[in-house]
Amino acid sequence: MTLLTIDKQNWTQGLAAAADHYRLFGPVKEKDQHRFKALEKGQLPDLDLVNTRLSPKDLVFPQSEIMLTYSLDESREDHHIMKEAHTDHAPRAVVGMRPCDARAIQLVKLNFDTPDVKDPYWLKAYEATTFIGMACDTPLSTCFCTSAGCGPYNAEGLDILMMDRGGTYLAKIFTEKGKAFADTAGWNQATPEAAEAFVAAKEAAEAKMVSTISTDNLADTDLLDLHGAPFWDDIAFACLNCGTCTFTCPTCWCFDIQDEVQGKSGVRMKNWDSCMFPIFTVHTTGHNPRDTKTQRVRQRFMHKLKYFVDKYQTGIMCVGCGRCVRQCPVNIDIRRVCELMNSFKPADACVAQG
């Protein structure tokens, strides 16, 4: 690990130099919200924000992505033969993502990069990307990253982690990818004496975190007991099944596969999908294993806070970014659900059932 100081005067010219070799992405303000976008030539990422409304998960998992192409023109020799679509995998870098979003991509990687099968679209995009994080000094009241396996200075999944020291950025370089980016940007001013600045800033940021959750009992509670717990109807009562929680969540990865044809040319696409939508699981016969709203809401929270915990033993499938809490139109709060699940004792169900 290398420590560098980046004078803010060198920031702009460094990014301009990097832009010759990398396609740059960063948070950009649109109306009153920030979102991650490809930066125009000379455009700087706007780092004056707490977090974006949507996470940068779409940089490796686009909302809609063409996977395969084909022709239905029977006069062509290759008609009805599917081919891999061309995707740009030139080097790119995302500048200014938060540590929670970087950890989220590592959790999602468990799904797309398995020992048995690898999703080439997700993985090639991931490998082409350099992840440059900006530590978070101003957590919101809805942030709970420190108790979700993450933290405002967490480096997991990042190639570079920066912190703001006023006139300079202090940067930790963790990987070869990160070093290559810093070299390209001309950032090479080593400052070994500043390591303690990270420690102090980390402690200060963590001390500002007002929101926590407990997850210590989730692994040991029986899956079927939790599934049959009495609180699911209460949690789901107000849910609109709008899917906002799943689309804003940096760790949600469910997708659909659809064909689209224009004239004789067709594509097969991968599109974001959501377990909140009633047709997500409906069979062609009309049978729907998760027919009710309560079943769907339970699926989302059980997946995040129990199934994932049991399957991967890497903690919950949540990084505490708080987006779903802030953006749910009916104020369903994953922190409350987690509290109910974590404190649930199967005996409670017996009492509740009389």
Next chain:
Amino acid sequence: MQNPYLPYPVRIDDITVEAEDKSLKTFKFVFLNEGDEDQFAYRAGQFAELSIPGKGEIPIGIASSPVEKGFVKFTVNRAGVVTTHLHNMRAGDRMGLRGPLGNCYPWDLLEGKNILIVGGGFAFTTLRSSIVYMLDPANRSRFGNIDVVYGARSPGMLLYKDELVEWEKRDDINMHITVDGTDDPDWKYNIGFVPPITEQKAPSGGADTYAIVCGPPIMIKFTQPVLEKLGYDHDHIIMSLENRMKCGFGMCGRCGIGKELVCKDGPVFTLNQINRTPREY
């Protein structure tokens, strides 16, 4: 990096209408590219995605058996957009085939055992694959007694009628064919639903006997207590589940039941495994 979303190009070689109402057809596919058939090495009980460019994909159990070479067969019920389009296609048309996908029946475990097969409706398709596999001269001695209880709504809805007749004639397999009802005065087999016929005809369970069950949810539900009554342990009742799928290899998240994914961890589960998952199938 091999692209698991990319189907093998195949050609429809032959189409057989199975059911009298034409809702069930068996499609025989041949691979367009040399070497693809060897790559598509499957075991009985697995499924594949039938892929029609411009329409989409559907997961369907493989009806042919690994011992049958030169083609792959699928029996398809006309139900939705893709299957209706497929039913309207003709021999010679091109499409795609992706797989093989999912686990299979636990053949290592089943070797040397008596096998009871219980099937209903067109779910019998993967059971055909298993029966042909076990009856193959190279494999028959590796299994004990084979009993098959197979039911359809009516005689006209039975699949693979020619093969049923052939299997009836053999003395190394006990066929118990049944229909829910029939007006045919010449009908010589059983009349009744699969669970009661299973109770009457199936051998008792035991350490050396396994039951493989595949059929509609209602049949599975009522067959389960019958098998328990006959003495089958939950580890010896093997079932193949259906759930809505897309990717077929555990990434899209659609077919999850608890922490299991039907497409990747299944579709074949023991009743013991199913008892430990939420009833969301």
